[in-house]
Amino acid sequence: MSNLVRCIDPSGQLTCMAADTTAMVREARRIHQTSNVCTAALGRLLTAASFMGITLKGADHSVTLRMAGDGPAGSVIAVSDAKGNTRGYVMNPEVRVPNKSERKLDVGGAVGHNGTLSVIKDLGLKDPYVGQVPLVSGEVAEDITGYYAISEQTPSVVSLGVLCTPDTEEVIVAGGFLIQLLPTATEETISKVEEGLAGLPAVTTMLTDGLSPFEILKKALPKFELEVLEEADTAYVCDCSRARVEKALISLGPEELLDMAKDETTEVGCQFCDKKYYFTSSELRKLSKKSG
Ligand SMILES: [Zn+2]
Numbered sequence: 001m002s003n004l005v006r007c008i009d010p011s012g013q014l015t016c017m018a019a020d021t022t023a024m025v026r027e028a029r030r031i032h033q034t035s036n037v038c039t040a041a042l043g044r045l046l047t048a049a050s051f052m053g054i055t056l057k058g059a060d061h062s063v064t065l066r067m068a069g070d071g072p073a074g075s076v077i078a079v080s081d082a083k084g085n086t087r088g089y090v091m092n093p094e095v096r097v098p099n100k101s102e103r104k105l106d107v108g109g110a111v112g113h114n115g116t117l118s119v120i121k122d123l124g125l126k127d128p129y130v131g132q133v134p135l136v137s138g139e140v141a142e143d144i145t146g147y148y149a150i151s152e153q154t155p156s157v158v159s160l161g162v163l164c165t166p167d168t169e170e171v172i173v174a175g176g177f178l179i180q181l182l183p184t185a186t187e188e189t190i191s192k193v194e195e196g197l198a199g200l201p202a203v204t205t206m207l208t209d210g211l212s213p214f215e216i217l218k219k220a221l222p223k224f225e226l227e228v229l230e231e232a233d234t235a236y237v238c239d240c241s242r243a244r245v246e247k248a249l250i251s252l253g254p255e256e257l258l259d260m261a262k263d264e265t266t267e268v269g270c271q272f273c274d275k276k277y278y279f280t281s282s283e284l285r286k287l288s289k290k291s292g
Helices: 022-032 036-054 107-111 141-151 187-197 203-208 213-220 242-250 254-260 281-290
Strands: 004-008 014-020 062-069 076-081 086-090 115-122 129-134 156-164 171-181 227-232 265-269 276-280
Touching (some): 004 036, 022 171, 036 062, 036 086, 036 141, 036 171, 141 156, 156 203, 171 187, 242 276, 242 281, 276 281
Antiparallel strands (some): 062 076, 062 115, 076 086, 115 129, 156 171
């Protein structure tokens, strides 16, 4: 069964999608060795990136979400391609903050309540599309809702969740759903959406109970017929290469590269997957000539 499903209500008044990103977030945690609160921040943002990515039209298009808050975790970055495959990282992955309550992680406390959410869409044009909005709470879902409202004028319901074991810090489940009202939506439809959401269990509870993404949408929108538009199998994927790392090194400028070339070999780790690339002193000097 696919782990992401996108549906439309046949009357064309809303679209929705849901995803089980447990495997994706587990892989992110394995790579980055994140604390629970950072796993939750990154996992929520990866899930949101996957939702934005899957709606991109071109195979080579991508979307980058950057939450830059004033909290101790620092910036959280998530990138998705048009298949909904994601990669990302947290600036300070080991940061821990006290829980809000016994079981509730304080994601907003780690990310920060003040700052910006940037959405950068690379649509293969000369310049990328950039939308930037202030953070609402740093809890991710509310910030994504704010982005859709302000930058895309689309009223949305966003639910994102990551559940971890408190002691071993393993990911139990992760996922979310997104409901978006189209301009044709009537007052009656809006009320039907609100009524359905009242009393809906948390998305992590529904995932723990074994509900599939489609079943989550049926439960969140009980008064709607849903037609499946698309299904996808999404995963944590990094497509880094030596050529891409060289390009990044060149962008540092000749001075920096010559400074790095003082060492016999320099190790450069990919920020997204931690794969190591090694450059000799002479290779770096060669790159410095292409730089600047
Ligand atoms: Zn990589």
